[in-house]
Amino acid sequence: MHKTIIVSNRLPLQVSIKKDELKITPSVGGLATGMKSVHAEGNGIWVGWSGIPEEDLDNELSKKVTEAIQKEKCVAVPLTHQDIEEYYEGFSNRALWPLFHYFMEYTKFEKNEWEAYKRVNEKFAEVIINQLNDGDTVWIHDYQLLLLPQLIKEQKPNTTIGFFLHIPFPSYEIFRTFPWRKEILSGMLGADLLGFHTYDYERHFLSSVKRILRLDVNFNEIHDQDRIIKVDSFPMGIDYDKFHNFALEHIKSPKEKSEIYQRLQEHISDDNKLILSIDRMDYTKGIPNRIKAFEYFLEKFPEFKEKVRLVMLAVPSRSNVPQYQKLKRETDELVGRINGKFSTVSWTPIWYFYRALPFSDLIDLYISSDVALITPIRDGMNLVAKEYVATRVNKDGVLILSEMAGASKEMNEALLINPNNFEDFTDNLEKALTMPLEEQQKRMKFLQNRLKRYDVSKWAEEFLKSLAETKKTKHVMVAKKLTPEYEQKIVGDYHKAKNRVLFLDYDGTLVGFKDDPQEAKPDDRLYELLDTIQKQENTTLILISGRDRDTFQRWFGHKNYNLVTDHGVWLFQNNEWLALEHLKTDWMQRIRPILETFVDRTPGTFIETKKYSLAWHYRMADPELVKTRTLELNTVLTSMVANNNLMVLKGNKVIEIKSSNVNKGRAMSRLNLQENYDFMMVIGDDWTDEYMFEEAPTFGYTIKVGYTKTKARYQVKDTKQVLQLLSQLKK
Numbered sequence: 001m002h003k004t005i006i007v008s009n010r011l012p013l014q015v016s017i018k019k020d021e022l023k024i025t026p027s028v029g030g031l032a033t034g035m036k037s038v039h040a041e042g043n044g045i046w047v048g049w050s051g052i053p054e055e056d057l058d059n060e061l062s063k064k065v066t067e068a069i070q071k072e073k074c075v076a077v078p079l080t081h082q083d084i085e086e087y088y089e090g091f092s093n094r095a096l097w098p099l100f101h102y103f104m105e106y107t108k109f110e111k112n113e114w115e116a117y118k119r120v121n122e123k124f125a126e127v128i129i130n131q132l133n134d135g136d137t138v139w140i141h142d143y144q145l146l147l148l149p150q151l152i153k154e155q156k157p158n159t160t161i162g163f164f165l166h167i168p169f170p171s172y173e174i175f176r177t178f179p180w181r182k183e184i185l186s187g188m189l190g191a192d193l194l195g196f197h198t199y200d201y202e203r204h205f206l207s208s209v210k211r212i213l214r215l216d217v218n219f220n221e222i223h224d225q226d227r228i229i230k231v232d233s234f235p236m237g238i239d240y241d242k243f244h245n246f247a248l249e250h251i252k253s254p255k256e257k258s259e260i261y262q263r264l265q266e267h268i269s270d271d272n273k274l275i276l277s278i279d280r281m282d283y284t285k286g287i288p289n290r291i292k293a294f295e296y297f298l299e300k301f302p303e304f305k306e307k308v309r310l311v312m313l314a315v316p317s318r319s320n321v322p323q324y325q326k327l328k329r330e331t332d333e334l335v336g337r338i339n340g341k342f343s344t345v346s347w348t349p350i351w352y353f354y355r356a357l358p359f360s361d362l363i364d365l366y367i368s369s370d371v372a373l374i375t376p377i378r379d380g381m382n383l384v385a386k387e388y389v390a391t392r393v394n395k396d397g398v399l400i401l402s403e404m405a406g407a408s409k410e411m412n413e414a415l416l417i418n419p420n421n422f423e424d425f426t427d428n429l430e431k432a433l434t435m436p437l438e439e440q441q442k443r444m445k446f447l448q449n450r451l452k453r454y455d456v457s458k459w460a461e462e463f464l465k466s467l468a469e470t471k472k473t474k475h476v477m478v479a480k481k482l483t484p485e486y487e488q489k490i491v492g493d494y495h496k497a498k499n500r501v502l503f504l505d506y507d508g509t510l511v512g513f514k515d516d517p518q519e520a521k522p523d524d525r526l527y528e529l530l531d532t533i534q535k536q537e538n539t540t541l542i543l544i545s546g547r548d549r550d551t552f553q554r555w556f557g558h559k560n561y562n563l564v565t566d567h568g569v570w571l572f573q574n575n576e577w578l579a580l581e582h583l584k585t586d587w588m589q590r591i592r593p594i595l596e597t598f599v600d601r602t603p604g605t606f607i608e609t610k611k612y613s614l615a616w617h618y619r620m621a622d623p624e625l626v627k628t629r630t631l632e633l634n635t636v637l638t639s640m641v642a643n644n645n646l647m648v649l650k651g652n653k654v655i656e657i658k659s660s661n662v663n664k665g666r667a668m669s670r671l672n673l674q675e676n677y678d679f680m681m682v683i684g685d686d687w688t689d690e691y692m693f694e695e696a697p698t699f700g701y702t703i704k705v706g707y708t709k710t711k712a713r714y715q716v717k718d719t720k721q722v723l724q725l726l727s728q729l730k731k
């Protein structure tokens with residue numbers, strides 16, 4: 001039976017060793033809960049770091065740890081102190097984390113830390129590959145493991161790989177500053193499905209893929225040679241029932257109520273309200289900003305003095321990283337200053353806790369607070385906001401949420417604010433504190449319904465369902481792939497045939513694309529290959545292209561091949577050019593100025609003037625801009641095309657305007673009619689070649705270069721594979 005391997009930087013358990021005594025405690029975090037059923041299913045396992053550096057374990061202890069975590073269906077990746085320092089605290093938390101959260105000034109690019117990041121990703125790959133069987137599924141989590149999908153895919157191509165990023169994916173303008181941006185993107189593209197919390201992160205990622213790797217993106221699919229990679233957004237939920245039921249119990253049974261709850265109750269009344277904030281102590285969470293905004297609030301609305309308290313829980317995090325130490329100092333100072341400024345004998349405006357609290361105390365904080373103030377500067381999702389909502393069993397309470405948190409996209413009934421706009425911030429805080437109960441409940445009801453429906457198990461289920469579907473796409477593609485067996489059949493039929501014909505497109509089929517089309521000249525090897533085929537008896541070789549007659553005359557005029565140029569306007573046979581079509585060209589002077597305005601406004605594009613057509617090339621232009629421009633151009637051309645009997649062809653990074661009654665398929669059928677062939681092979685790479693595939697008789701072998709949708713019977717990966725196939729015809 002196939003299994004699912006979950007992979008994250010840390011295993012979902014805590015290992016503690018005291019006097020050689022080993023204790024394993026399973027974690028109860030959001031991810032562990034969401035993955036519970038996936039992990040428990042069949043022989044599923046979880047791969048990650050145990051939390052104990054290798055140097056701290058002797059042989060015997062190491063064995064014990066391995067066995068103990070194995071019982072929890074986990075497998076540890078051995079990491080040293082140096083690994084942790086350079087890969088985790090270093091590259092992950094000093095380069096990726098700040099950059100992905102738009103804190104460029106905190107971002108440090110260190111070569112040795114990048115090397116460590118690669119090394120540790122390889123260590124993860126090694127452990128996973130040892131556990132893998134053919135057909136298994138791997139689900140990788142988060143920014144510490146961006147290179148892992150590719151490392152696995154390269155060695156185990158039959159593995160279905162999913163990747164989920166828990167933090168934002170930044171806009172292209174930020175991501176492009178990364179020294180190893182190509183490696184990071186290629187690493188991620190090893191996955192079959194890439195998941196993000198929001199559509200914005202998804203589109204930022206796709207934009208970087210298009211601009212940096214220059215790959216084709218079709219809606220949410222990336223085409224990378226013989227693979228299609230799917231990208232989608234899956235907003236992570238929480239274990240709603242767990243939070244809700246815990247809260248219900250705390251409210252019902254007084255025995256369960258903790259000291260913190262009882263103390264908090266002493267300070268709550270209609271006139272005394274609690275505002276809660278909970279975050280890891282991280283500069284992305286906007287803690288100093290929130291304190292300053294609270295100060296401004298007390299100044300702007302002095303009637304709330306002695307009536308409201310901000311209960312601020314900041315959980316220690318990454319305290320070895322200097323920016324986090326600085327943040328801690330800044331927060332301490334700010335809290336001290338503001339409490340010093342406003343406190344009275346009976347009132348302290350901010351209650352500040354710098355520690356982690358047990359789960360049960362967390363629930364008490366949630367159920368005791370009238371307002372949750374969740375105001376990160378940038379946050380992938382933010383689960384605290386969702387947890388607060390889940391615990392409000394009476395549907396009262398107000399959530400103030402930063403627009404910069406991924407959660408804001410699905411929590412419209414919260415009071416959404418821009419945390420940098422202090423007027424917006426404080427006015428909404430005032431609104432929350434004075435909101436009528438009825439309105440609170442109306443908003444809370446909507447929020448709860450959504451969170452209950454799309455909880456963390458649903459999130460995991462949806463992701464895995466979508467991942468499983470990628471296997472189907474793979475099957476469709478595999479069905480058309482030209483396998484060695486089919487290849488042998490074609491070669492065999494070719495050698496047996498009495499009268500054979502080959503229709504070969506040129507650009508993208510026999511040669512790869514160049515930025516300047518004039519540079520894609522044939523080389524000696526290609527001449528030699530085509531010469532040999534052409535000289536064989538009973539063989540007609542036809543190069544059929546959208547290229548103009550003059551170019552082909554220069555490149556092939558001295559050869560004996562048959563040439564069809566300008567998409568089927570001209571035929572070169574027995575050393576002379578014949579017109580297959582008689583076309584007008586007067587429309588060119590009307591269309592050309594239009595195309596020129598597009599060239600002016602779209603850097604990196606140019607016009608190629610052919611005898612019977614005009615081509616607008618955009619291979620080197622910004623793909624996002626081109627998307628809008630091509631739509632615009634199509635609209636502009638629509639009326640002109642109809643009036644002038646023209647057609648617009650969308651080729652590979654080129655739009656071509658030409659007479660509507662000309663195409664390669666029409667040319668092919670004319671030539672084909674002249675003889676009785678018993679073998680036919682047609683190879684082409686783009687949309688214009690589809691006319692030939694359509695026109696070919698059923699016995700013909702039609703082959704498409706590239707793995708996009710086609711009417712051809714077979715598909716090959718690239719020009720290299722075409723040349724390989726053709727070289728077998730020589731024998």
Ligand code: GDG
Nearest residue numbers: 030166236315355356357358359362379380381382383384
């Ligand atoms: C990353 C992304 C994304 C907090 N204090 C205590 C405690 N917690 C729990 C909360 C919550 C979790 O920690 C924090 O989750 P967040 O989502 O708010 O933030 P990150 O840790 O930054 O997580 C984030 C998330 O990944 C998931 O994809 O939402 O954007 O940055 O569950 O309840 N738990 C206990 N004691 C505490 O003192 N027991």
